[in-house]
Amino acid sequence: MPLTHGVVTGTASHFPAKSRYSALALLRGALGGHRHWGRAWRAAEPKPSYDVVIIGGGAHGLATAYYLASQHGIRRVAVVEKGWIGGGNTGRNTTIVRSNYRQAPLQRLLEHSLRLWEGLSDELNYNVMFSPRGALFLGHSDADMTRLAERGDSLRAMGIDAELMSVDAVRRLVPLLDFSRAARWPIAGGLIQHRGGTARHDAVAWGYARAADNLGVDIIENCEVIGFTREGDAVTGIETTRGRIAAGKVAICVAGNSGHVAGLAGVRLPIESHTLQAYVTEPVKPMIDTVIMSQSLHCYISQSDKGGIVAGGDPDGFPSYAQRGQPVRLEHAIAQAIALVPALSRLRMVRCWSGVTDMSFDGSPIIGDLPLRNLHLNGGWCYGGFKATPGSGHLYAYHLATGQPHPIAAPFDLARFAQGRTIDEAGVGPMPQHR
Amino acid sequence: MMLIHCPHCGPRAQEEFTYERTRDSVVQLDQAPDVAMAALYSRTNPRGEENEIWRHTLGCRGWLELRRDRMSHAIVAVRPLGVQVLP
Ligand SMILES: Cc1cc2nc3c(=O)[nH]c(=O)nc-3n(C[C@H](O)[C@H](O)[C@H](O)COP(=O)(O)OP(=O)(O)OC[C@H]3O[C@@H](n4cnc5c(N)ncnc54)[C@H](O)[C@@H]3O)c2cc1C
Numbered sequence: 256m257p258l259t260h261g262v263v264t265g266t267a268s269h270f271p272a273k274s275r276y277s278a279l280a281l282l283r284g285a286l287g288g289h290r291h292w293g294r295a296w297r298a299a300e301p302k303p304s305y306d307v308v309i310i311g312g313g314a315h316g317l318a319t320a321y322y323l324a325s326q327h328g329i330r331r332v333a334v335v336e337k338g339w340i341g342g343g344n345t346g347r348n349t350t351i352v353r354s355n356y357r358q359a360p361l362q363r364l365l366e367h368s369l370r371l372w373e374g375l376s377d378e379l380n381y382n383v384m385f386s387p388r389g390a391l392f393l394g395h396s397d398a399d400m401t402r403l404a405e406r407g408d409s410l411r412a413m414g415i416d417a418e419l420m421s422v423d424a425v426r427r428l429v430p431l432l433d434f435s436r437a438a439r440w441p442i443a444g445g446l447i448q449h450r451g452g453t454a455r456h457d458a459v460a461w462g463y464a465r466a467a468d469n470l471g472v473d474i475i476e477n478c479e480v481i482g483f484t485r486e487g488d489a490v491t492g493i494e495t496t497r498g499r500i501a502a503g504k505v506a507i508c509v510a511g512n513s514g515h516v517a518g519l520a521g522v523r524l525p526i527e528s529h530t531l532q533a534y535v536t537e538p539v540k541p542m543i544d545t546v547i548m549s550q551s552l553h554c555y556i557s558q559s560d561k562g563g564i565v566a567g568g569d570p571d572g573f574p575s576y577a578q579r580g581q582p583v584r585l586e587h588a589i590a591q592a593i594a595l596v597p598a599l600s601r602l603r604m605v606r607c608w609s610g611v612t613d614m615s616f617d618g619s620p621i622i623g624d625l626p627l628r629n630l631h632l633n634g635g636w637c638y639g640g641f642k643a644t645p646g647s648g649h650l651y652a653y654h655l656a657t658g659q660p661h662p663i664a665a666p667f668d669l670a671r672f673a674q675g676r677t678i679d680e681a682g683v684g685p686m687p688q689h690r
Numbered sequence: 691m692m693l694i695h696c697p698h699c700g701p702r703a704q705e706e707f708t709y710e711r712t713r714d715s716v717v718q719l720d721q722a723p724d725v726a727m728a729a730l731y732s733r734t735n736p737r738g739e740e741n742e743i744w745r746h747t748l749g750c751r752g753w754l755e756l757r758r759d760r761m762s763h764a765i766v767a768v769r770p771l772g773v774q775v776l777p
């Protein structure tokens with residue numbers, strides 16, 4: 256199935272003119288000392304019942320709510336968040352957006368998402384600072400280059416942009432890489448997706464929240480789901496720290512807590528929660544103007560618009576909900592980054608942090624039905640779900656509204672594990688610690 | 691960082707050890723396909739204690755069973771595992 260161009264998106268016309276953000280509104284605000292800006296979304300109180308309750312106010316949950324309201328006209332929707340929206344992995348990730356995966360189902364899924372990214376700021380009337388600055392995979396050996404060439408060919412066959420780069424072309428793009436023969440990881444070339452890049456993570460959560468709220472969606476923060484109400488094998492609602500809420504459908508979208516929340520309904524998932532860390536340096540003048548990744552290393556480096564170098568490495572390698580990483584793993588990630596870009600050794604690290612990632616047992620997400628009626632899951636995005644945010648919300652909303660999987664999401668059902676249809680990009684089986 | 695008390699080698703830094711899988715996910719050769727599939731592809735994944743198989747990879751290379759809290763990282767118990775975990 257080739258990708259069809261022209262992903263359907265809504266228009267910005269959902270916004271009444273008075274609440275639209277614009278250059279004019281900014282100018283008018285400047286005259287009055289910017290005191291007229293209101294809240295971007297209401298602090299909603301839980302109502303007794305909704306058509307759809309989404310558990311988890313990360314960007315995926317908020318996007319799902321937005322597309323339910325904007326594309327399917329389902330507006331009796333609540334997003335229930337135990338903390339504050341975007342305080343989970345949405346606000347902790349390294350914001351890399353790309354669609355240059357190896358296998359066709361993932362290529363379709365992430366390309367669907369990338370096309371939504373391309374129009375997202377306009378669609379939401381909110382600047383998500385999507386910056387297609389290119390996503391570059393480095394190759395460090397002939398074997399790496401063969402694999403990158405293969406991947407590039409398969410991407411182009413799918414209609415996705417990919418350009419194989421010589422060492423000289425990589426040198427022109429990122430002159431600060433260590434090109435010496437003595438380099439720890441010699442540079443043999445690269446594969447770039449020019450349409451890939453980064454986006455402002457918080458803005459994605461806030462933009463979707465504001466747009467969903469504008470369409471009537473209730474965003475309920477500080478409200479933790481602690482159980483489900485059931486009638487036989489059907490889920491009828493949720494129990495929360497702010498009371499019981501009835502729901503026609505309940506949509507789990509809690510990233511690292513997928514196993515725990517599904518467990519509240521007695522469902523076990525092919526998911527284990529692991530820690531992933533990242534760090535940022537002091538801001539400096541522009542020195543890296545693309546996203547650097549590697550075919551052989553789990554190391555990714557980019558520079559934020561503020562100037563900080565944002566980077567990360569391997570997950571910590573064992574199950575944890577602590578949201579706290581091991582220093583040795585961070586040191587390893589930093590050593591890799593410095594080996595690739597020696598100039599980074601002169602920068603001071605200002606922050607490091609970690610998130611709980613929902614490591615699925617083939618490395619791919621799970622989108623679809625659970626064994627209980629009216630209970631659905633969107634999770635298992637591992638350490639790579641930020642890039643999927645618009646597509647994930649769009650396809651999950653389709654599923655919730657129609658009761659059918661969208662063709663692009665259909666391969667990612669839970670039944671694939673029992674049926675031997677895993678989509679295993681790394682080919683390591685049910686061993687999240689080796690991903 | 692965790693300090694793991696290897697029953698053979700004593701207290702050692704976590705870096706010497708690797709996580710393998712949960713104790714309940716070891717597949718026996720004579721299990722029915724659905725039982726084996728559940729063991730391979732589903733986890734309780736609790737926000738709390740779980741029995742896990744670890745290996746002292748950079749030490750004695752012995753297999754261990756840890757009971758460990760996944761919120762606090764507290765290690766409640768460690769015991770050696772021998773051939774009995776193998777199918
Ligand atoms: C360090 C790090 C770097 C990453 N880098 C990248 C990257 O460069 N590119 C990329 O594509 N992906 C990356 N990811 C992965 C990406 O961040 C996630 O896949 C994605 O953010 C998941 O989306 P989400 O909206 O579901 O998650 P979240 O933002 O985590 O949302 C889930 C929400 O559910 C809430 N919740 C949990 N339990 C309950 C409950 N019981 N009741 C109510 N609410 C609950 C949480 O509080 C949370 O806000 C990275 C992740 C980490 C940790």
Ligand SMILES: [Zn+2]
Pocket residue numbers: 696697698699700746749750751752
């Ligand atoms: Zn030992």
